[in-house]
Amino acid sequence: MAYEKIVFPFKDSDEVLDYVLDWSARLGSDTIATSEWAFAVDPDYALNIDSEEESATTTTIWLSGGTPGQTYEITNHIVTAGGREMEQTAKIKIKEK
Numbered sequence: 001m002a003y004e005k006i007v008f009p010f011k012d013s014d015e016v017l018d019y020v021l022d023w024s025a026r027l028g029s030d031t032i033a034t035s036e037w038a039f040a041v042d043p044d045y046a047l048n049i050d051s052e053e054e055s056a057t058t059t060t061i062w063l064s065g066g067t068p069g070q071t072y073e074i075t076n077h078i079v080t081a082g083g084r085e086m087e088q089t090a091k092i093k094i095k096e097k
Contacts, residue, residue: 005073005089005090005091006021006088006089006090006091007090007091007092007093008090008091008092009092010092010093010094010095011063011066011092011094011095012094012095012096012097013065013066013067013068013094013096015064016050016062016063016064017062017063018060018061018062018063019060019061019062019063019090019092020058020059020060021058021059021060021076021088021090022057022058023057023058023059023078023086023088024057024058026086027057027080030080030081030082030084031056031057031080031081032054032055032056032057032058032059032078032079032080032081033078033079033080033081034054034078034079035052035053035054035059035076035077035078036052036076036077036078037049037052037059037061037074037075037076037077038074038075038077039072039073039074039075040072040073040074040075040089041072041073046065046066046067046070047063047064047065047066047067047070047072047092047094048063048064048065049061049062049063049074050062050063050064054078059076059078061074061076063092066092066094067094068094068095068096069094069095070093070094071091071092071093071094072091072092072093072094073089073090073091074089074090074092075087075088075089075090076088076089076090
């Protein structure tokens with residue numbers, strides 16, 4: 001089953017915001033063991049990953065910076081307690097408020 005890219009709400013380049021992926025629909029009774037976020041294309045360091053965290057069914061990333069008018073793609077790769085590996089890509093647009 002193919003999953004569409006998620007579009008996160010836009011952020012201002014001066015904001016530091018958290019974005020959450022809920023994996024529960026894909027996990028079933030499994031849980032998240034590890035999570036790693038990476039940019040699909042190097043964002044020339046304008047958008048920064050400040051921190052990452054995960055729970056049993058969700059992953060969270062904190063982002064800062066970004067170039068106004070740019071849209072970035074970021075991919076979350078998880079490994080489950082049962083040994084499954086899954087990925088989800090999200091887009092985020094930087095827009096001045």
